[in-house]
Amino acid sequence: MRARNRSWLMAIVAAAGLIASLFAYFQRGGGISHTGGAALVIVSTAIMLVATLVLALAQGAPGWLRGLLLAGCLIDDLGTGLAAYFLHAWLLVALMVVGLAGWLIAMLAGRGGAAAREAHS
């Protein structure tokens, strides 16, 4: 249940990132409206949202798939954060920092949970 909540947290961050990206793309006079860079972060946050939703909803997914999705989320988060930095989309940068923190928590908690399960077995 806790792991599921942590995935939901990442999904919420990804959703917020997608909304921020869409706003940046369509905001008239926002500096990056209708640019390739803004379109790129729309795509990257959308992919992140899908991945985190899978993590949140498919708790029974195989470990390799969860690992792959978590690794993908990290790359996506870092890449989106870097792109947002060069787009001067500071809200998106902040969200990606929160997302990174969520990812780290998820990883550490996952390891802690695994260690606890090993101790009980």
Added chain:
Amino acid sequence: MRRRALIGVAIFAAAISALAYAFAPSPGAAPAAGGGVWSTFNGDLMAQKYAADIQITPGNAAHLKKVWEVHTGDVSHGSGGVPATDWSATPLFVNDTVYVSTPFYRIFAIQPDTGHVKWVFNPHATLKALTQPEMKTRGVAYWQAANPVPGQPCQKRVYVGTMEGKLYAVDADTGRPCVDFGRGGMVDVNQWNTVNPVWPLSLLQPPTVYGDMLIVGWAGKDWASKTAPPGWVFALDARTGKLKWTFNPLPPNSWQATGTSNVWASMSVDPEHGLLYLPVSSPSPNFYGGNRRQPLPYATSITALNAETGQVVWARQLVHHDLWDYDINSAPTLVDIQKDGRTIPALVQSTKMGFIFVLNRLTGEPIYPIVERPVPASNVPGEQASPTQPYADLPAPVIPDRWPGVSTLADVLSFGQCSRRAKQLRYLGKFTPPSLGAGSLEYPATAGGVEWGGGAVDPATQTYVVNTSSVAMIYQLLDRQKYQALNHAEDRANYYAQSGTPYGVHLTNFLNWLGMPCWKPPYGAIMAYDLKTGRTLWREPFGVVQKWGFYMPPSWGSVTIGGPVITKTGVIFIGASMDSKVRALDERTGRLLWWAQVDAPAVALPAVYTYRGRQYVLFTAGGNSILTPRLGDQLAAFALP
């Protein structure tokens, strides 16, 4: 007895009239700046771009807010039937109204404090790329009668020109045509386009209004062919549109060999001495001069005329036998300089070559030295480049004498493409002539240096501020056979026929396959000079390069189009950069005081005015596809809360 009395009354009346005429301030004119108005493209006739308004200061500029905006709707990205737009219009504030023209040549009259549109005039201009690749305007001109008669129309007039060469006059209060001007309110300058009329004379720059005269230059296609319309300047009666005088920078015996050397940029006027200053462009075609070997002393020059007669008072050629499209492209700034205990009536001319020429505006003699230096020879058959060119070392040129060299980042990311290409190009320093083969590396290129925005001056501190670009291009001549072998080369971007000569030309920015500049940054800067000494006061990278929305480091600066204005309180306002930001800087230090985002690059001079006790700064955010594809139709006003 009665008859004698009548004669006496008549003589008395005539004497009174003569006295009144003698002491009248002027027969009519664009009002001077300094009273909170922005009456000409450059703010005033002396092209100082200086506002005497005092409400916005370096201390409070950070609090500026957008108070209104107008979207004209006149924007095109070129995807439909209308060419892309290039909105470089400086708004005017006169007659308690903001006036601005759009790239579709409509005039908007706007309430200065609310942005409410009072009226719109539509000349229904032809929206075709007749001479320029884009629909383009740099604004309107304003004239008012010395003593406007209440109730009479067209005592105050706004003028707009079109790409097809038509000049319209409308009533400043109503927007209705002034039917006494030309034919029904319109003068077609092409009626005088009788020598080599291969294209129309495009009126993109607003006329210069001096007294009751409109002084009109035009733009064309000086890259297209050997022969072209020679660069007539027309002085028209502001009321009737009748021709008062003409001036042509090219002698008649050259008209079968060349053309242009026209005045497409704004002009300046010294009202005290009655002198009109023309920034004269290069002769045609731009990049080959084997057809025009005779002396053309007014080509690529500053030429001073008697404003009343059009007679030449003095001229100084700033590029000999121009092969680089180094048009003199902005109105010289007129200012009195305190130097060595004397007050010198000066003229400051920024240039595409990066030189800042400071001359005595009454004589044309240099205030700071100009020296003739040997420059590279041409290796193109038929061409004979000038052996020397004028250099001005003080004030320091706005860009370095040598090109900055290959950018390591651009070279690495293109797997060495930049350095390989650089080795193939002919480069022997500034003024390397265009060449055959791989072509010549040109630095600065036709984009400057300083573009048509020119510089601004604070006449109190005698500080001159100017923005610049650092652009390297490749000029490659192609012999006629090779040029014609290219499929429809004339329709391909950056290929120009130069018909009537042995060579076409291919012009490209020196970029790698990713679109990155192959030369080292910074790509743009802004700087200030002390005109009393010629010393550089400060210099900073200006603007930010933006590609696909991504902002590059501020230390790279941005290529700039447009120019600065200065206020009495020492605030510089400028758009000009490709990042679609408008900025306020401190005149003393160049420090950024404020910025705001607008819809597109503000590639026009801003206008500064005060209305009902509140100071406004007004930016036209229209963009220019040379900088970035982002175009707009926004007029944005900023003021303190």
